[in-house]
Amino acid sequence: MESNNVVLLDFSGSSFGMRLRIALALKGIKYEAKEENLSDKSPLLLEMNPVHKKIPILIHNGKPICESLNILEYIDEVWHEKCPLLPSDPYQRSQARFWANYIDNKIYSTGRRVWSGKGEDQEEAKKEFIEIFKTLEGELGNKTYFGGDNLGFVDVALVPFTSWFYSYETCANFSIEAECRKLVVWQNCMENERVSKSLPHPHKIYDFVLELKHKLGLA
């Protein structure tokens, strides 16, 4: 399969977009990245994702694929040879999808309450946030990666959120690492260059969070 004609419509602070940058890097796919301004979406974005009008969008040979986990599966299916992400066993595959969905349903919304919340709601969100990661640590067990001995679908779905940890911790004055030791070990294992180079510096995310808080009148 030719790997040309791959365009990623993205925004550098988006954990959803980072998933795809990681997957494309792991698989060695060359692509053109187009940074979107989410306050002034491009006509291309609106044309390619008229339903949700959101990034990330992968445009492969002119055809759009939307929703990050859906795109991640697509990338894995099309460029399967190098660094397969989903397991070949149907049961294991269903489990990987289950945990990736768990991450989507829990981390983004709770994380937002952590960085943007105040008072009791923020305290509650911090507790919930730690519980989510404790649950994920339970799933990780003694494995090196969620994918077992190699990086897999769940690892790629989760690791972008670690670039937001500094922001969560600074905004809400707590330490995820102090509570989730296993996660720290897992995070160190993620110092694969293809992964780390696909992630923004945590301070860049923090600058973005401060800007966003200012815009939302929360600062």
Ligand SMILES: N[C@@H](CCC(=O)N[C@@H](CS)C(=O)NCC(=O)O)C(=O)O
């Ligand atoms: N479930 C979607 C979430 C994508 C998403 O929330 N994208 C945000 C940026 S992080 C966006 O495009 N927001 C623009 C908007 O809501 O208008 C996915 O996994 O791709």
